[in-house]
Amino acid sequence: MSTTTADAPTAPAVLTREDRCDRCGAQAFVRATLGGSDGTALHFCGHHFRAHELKLVAAGATILDERHRIDERA
Numbered sequence: 776m777s778t779t780t781a782d783a784p785t786a787p788a789v790l791t792r793e794d795r796c797d798r799c800g801a802q803a804f805v806r807a808t809l810g811g812s813d814g815t816a817l818h819f820c821g822h823h824f825r826a827h828e829l830k831l832v833a834a835g836a837t838i839l840d841e842r843h844r845i846d847e848r849a
């Protein structure tokens with residue numbers, strides 16, 4: 776298993792303000808997909824992703840991490 780860190784500051788945003796944390800309803804900045812591209816997508820705010828990150832990674836989730844955008848408020 777390889778760890779790939781997206782490090783392109785100009786990468787287009789995938790998550791939008793319409794994506795909300797499944798736990799608390801805050802704006803989501805991380806999406807974790809379980810079971811491949813047709814799997815279940817879970818959305819997390821930064822706080823809740825940190826709380827579940829180890830379990831998600833252990834479960835083999837595909838992580839889309841846009842926490843670098845947290846401070847980009849329109």
Ligand SMILES: [Zn+2]
Nearest residue numbers: 796799820823
């Ligand atoms: Zn949350």
